[in-house]
Amino acid sequence: MTRTDNDKNESVTGGTVGFTPDNNGEDSQIGITTGLLPAWLGFTGTTSQNGVDVSFTISLQTAASDNGYHGDGSSGNNQSSTVLNRQTFLTFGTKDLGTVKIGKDLGIYGSDAILNDMTLLGVGAGGVSNGTSQATTFGGIGTGYQYAAWKGQLAYTTPNMNGFQATIGLMHPQMFNVEQSGNSAYQDRMGYEAKASYSWTGDVAGKVWVSGASYEITGTADNTGANGDEVTISAWDIGTSVTSGNLGLVGYYYDGSGNGITALGLTGLDVQDSNTKFKKRDGDGGYVQATYVIPTGTKLGLAYGVSNLDEASGETATTMVEKQDRWTVAAYHPLTKHLNLVAEYSQIEQEAHNDNKNEYDVMSIGAILFF
Numbered sequence: 001m002t003r004t005d006n007d008k009n010e011s012v013t014g015g016t017v018g019f020t021p022d023n024n025g026e027d028s029q030i031g032i033t034t035g036l037l038p039a040w041l042g043f044t045g046t047t048s049q050n051g052v053d054v055s056f057t058i059s060l061q062t063a064a065s066d067n068g069y070h071g072d073g074s075s076g077n078n079q080s081s082t083v084l085n086r087q088t089f090l091t092f093g094t095k096d097l098g099t100v101k102i103g104k105d106l107g108i109y110g111s112d113a114i115l116n117d118m119t120l121l122g123v124g125a126g127g128v129s130n131g132t133s134q135a136t137t138f139g140g141i142g143t144g145y146q147y148a149a150w151k152g153q154l155a156y157t158t159p160n161m162n163g164f165q166a167t168i169g170l171m172h173p174q175m176f177n178v179e180q181s182g183n184s185a186y187q188d189r190m191g192y193e194a195k196a197s198y199s200w201t202g203d204v205a206g207k208v209w210v211s212g213a214s215y216e217i218t219g220t221a222d223n224t225g226a227n228g229d230e231v232t233i234s235a236w237d238i239g240t241s242v243t244s245g246n247l248g249l250v251g252y253y254y255d256g257s258g259n260g261i262t263a264l265g266l267t268g269l270d271v272q273d274s275n276t277k278f279k280k281r282d283g284d285g286g287y288v289q290a291t292y293v294i295p296t297g298t299k300l301g302l303a304y305g306v307s308n309l310d311e312a313s314g315e316t317a318t319t320m321v322e323k324q325d326r327w328t329v330a331a332y333h334p335l336t337k338h339l340n341l342v343a344e345y346s347q348i349e350q351e352a353h354n355d356n357k358n359e360y361d362v363m364s365i366g367a368i369l370f371f
Contacts, residue, residue, distance in 0.1 A: 009027075009358055009359075009360075010352075010356035010357055010358055011319045011352070011356050012319060012321050012350040012351070012352045012356050012357070012358045013318075013319045013320055013321065013352070014260075014261065014266075014267040014309070014320045014321045015142060015261055015262060015309075015321035015324050015350050016125055016126070016138050016141060016142030016143065016261075016262050016324060016348075016350075032064065033063075033064060033123075033134075033137065034063040034064045034135065034136050034137070035119075035121070035122050035123045035136065035137055035139075035342075035364070035366060035368070036117075036119055036120055036121075036122065036123060036124055036126075036136055036137050036138070036139035037120060037121070037136070037368070038061040038062060038063050038084060038135060038136050039061060039062045039063065039064065040059060040060075040061050041059065041060050041061075041062075042057060042058070042059035042060075042087065043056075043057070043058050043059070044056065044057045051094065052092055052093065052094060053091075053092065053093060053094060053095075053099075054090070054091065054092045055090065055091050055092075056089070056090045056091075057087050057088070057089055057090075057105075058087065058088050059085070059086055059087040059088075060083055060084070060085060061083065061084040061085075061086055062083055062084075063082070063135040063136065082135055084135065085104075086104070086105075086106075086150040087103075087104060087105050087106075087150070088103050088104045089101055089102060089103025089104055089105045089153075090102055090103055093157075095159060096159055097159065098156060098157055098158045098159050099156070099157045100154075100155070100156050101153065101154070101155045101156075101157070101169075102153075102154055103152065103153070104150055104151065104152045104153070105150065105151070105153060106148050106149075106150055106151075107148035107149050107150070107151045107153075107171065107193060107213075107264075108148070108153070108155065108167055108169050108171075108193035108194060108195050108211060108213070109146075109148065109193045109194075109195070109211045109212055109213035109235060109236075109237065109264065110145055110146050110147065110148040110211065110213075110235075110237060110254070110264070111148040111195070111211070112195070112197070112207075112209050112211070112239055112241075113140075113144070113145035113146075113148070113237065113239060113252050113254070113287075114139065114140070114141070114145060114147070114148055116239070116241050116250045116252070116289070117139055117140045117144075117145070117250075117287075117289070117303075118289055118291055118299075118301040118303060118328075118330060118332070119139040119140055119303070119328055119330070119344065119346075120139060121332055121340060121342055121368050122139075122330060122332070122342045122344045122364060122366070122368075123137045123139070123342075123344055123346070123362060123364040123366075124137060124138060124139035124140050124141075124143075124326065124328055124344070124346055124362075125137065125138040125139065125140070125141070125142070125143055125326055125346060125348050125362065126138035126139075126362065137362075140287055140303070140305045140326065140328075141262060141263075142261055142262035142307050142324055143285075143287075143305040143306065143307055143324045143325055143326035143348060144252065144285055144286060144287030144303075144304075144305020144306060144307060144326065145237070145252060145254060145285070145286070145287065145305070145307075146235065146254060146256075146259065146260070146261070146262065146263060146264050146283075146307075147262060147263040147264070149263060149264070151171050151172055151191075152171070152172030153169045153170065153171050153172065153193075154169060154170045155167055155168065155169030155170075156168055156169070163198050163199045163200050164196070164197070164198050165196070165197055165198075165199075166194070166195065166196040166197075167194065167195045167196075168192075168193075168194040169192075169193050169194065170190040170191070170192065171190060171191035171192070171193050171213075171215075172190070172191070173187035173188075173189065173190060173191065173215075187215055187216055187217060187218065188216055188218050188230070189216050191213065191214065191215040192213065192214045192215075193211070193212070193213045193214075194211065194212055194213075195209060195210070195211035195212075196209065196210055196211075197209035197210075203244065203245075204242060204243075204244045205242070205243050205244075206240060206241055206242035206243060207240065207241050208238075208239070208240040209238070209239055209240075210236065210237065210238045211236065211237055212234070212235065212236040212237070213234065213235050213236075213264060214232060214233070214234045215232070215233050215234075215264070215265060216230060216231070216232050217230065217231050217232070217233055217258075217265065217269065217278070218230050219271070219277070219278060226269075226271045226277050226278045229277040229278050231258060231269065231277075231278040231280065232257075232258070233256070233257065233258035233259055233260075233264070233265050233268050233269070233280070234256055234257050234258070234259065235254060235255065235256030235257075235259040235264060235283075236254065236255060236256065237252065237253065237254035237255075238252075238253055238254075239251060239252035239253070240252075246292055246293040246294075247290070247291070247292050248289075248290070248291040248292070249288075249289070249290055249291075250287070250288065250289040250290075251286070251287075251288050251289075252286045252287050252288075253284070253285075253286035254283075254284060254285060254286060255282075255283075255284040256268075256282060256283055256284065257280055257282050258278075258280035258281065258282065259282070259283050260281060260283055260309065261283045261285075261307050261308070261309040261321060261324065262307075267281060267309070267320070267321075268280065268281050268283070269281065269312070270312040270315060279312035279313050279314065279315075280312060281309055281310055281311065281312050281320070282309075282310045283307065283308060283309045283310070284307075284308055285305070285306050285307035285308055286305070286306070287303060287304060287305030287306070288303065288304055288305075289301065289302070289303040289304075290302050290303075296333070297333065297334050298331055298332065298333040298334075299331070299332040299333075300329075300330070300331055301328070301329070301330040301331070301332070302328070302329050302330075303326075303327070303328045303330075304325070304326070304327055304328075305325065305326050306323065306324070306325040306326075307323070307324045307325075308322065308323050309321055309322060309323075310322075311353055315353070316353075317353055317354040317355075318352065318353050318354060319352045319353070319354055319356055320352060320353055321350055321351070321352055321353075322351050322352055322353045323349075323350070323351045324348070324349070324350050324351075325348070325349055326346055326347065326348045326349075327346065327347045328344060328345070328346040328347075329344070329345050330342070330343065330344040330345070331343045331344075335367075338369055338370050338371045339367060339368075339369050340367065340368050340369075341365075341366075341367050342364070342365065342366050342367065342368060343364070343365045344362070344363070344364045344365075345361070345362070345363050345364075346361065346362045347359075347360075347361050348360055348361075348362070
């Protein structure tokens, strides 16, 4: 159950979906929704053939959120009940030679950022807006890291070499809504993504990682002056996750060129008139997070995340988002081995380049079950 309260609502475009009052102008809304993780049903099969380890994974995701008149997503402009297909891939390899993955799975760049976000088990940013709810909420996406997304890929992961491991992948060319106007652009080549990490164990255990991505964007007819123009967007990140006893710490930073603020490439480029080509909006940000397990087994957490977006050359004091930040305090209590009760409070602020602001609070309680 999620409650969203609006403190200030001015025009801010291009960022994570914020709070929008309903048709009666209500500044507080409540609903029963899905969190950052949707309901997840996955199938994995593994075996070894001719000395090669092979596996497949197929998963489907549904949402508890629904605003249709009949409760089945069939009424009105409602996509919260859409069944997602985030994983369909196979792998093969050996312990000594590494593993090849072919199919659709979580992207490589930015993946560790979302997987280490404590709000993965809860809600974070997002919730109920304009009387409706999304298929999932946003967690820390756009307020500390960019969405890794689910992408078709051909990836190779090295063997684990005393804690060191690397992955490199060719990613399916995607359509990007790169402009403030929402126009689309396409790729002429595969995307490139890669990651390297080092993990260690002991009284102070942890992991450090770096990753990056590069995509080439081509303007189309609806990009006006950018029709046929080619530009490369890129991004990189670095992060660490450390645990010592009951204490857990995460630190993360990302930076990019034309990468936008929420998903890689989204609102990352601009075309201002018919005589100009693509101009990049660069983005950076990061988050810090601390968790501690108290004697009852409850994990308490505190996190702060911020994402920034520069204006493109020639843009001045627009309503395009300049900064999004989020504070989250949370408690995660294991009622059973598989069932966790969750309580979160998040405060989110968006600020545009013309100083417009959008502020809202999200309070949520719920449960998440793994088995």
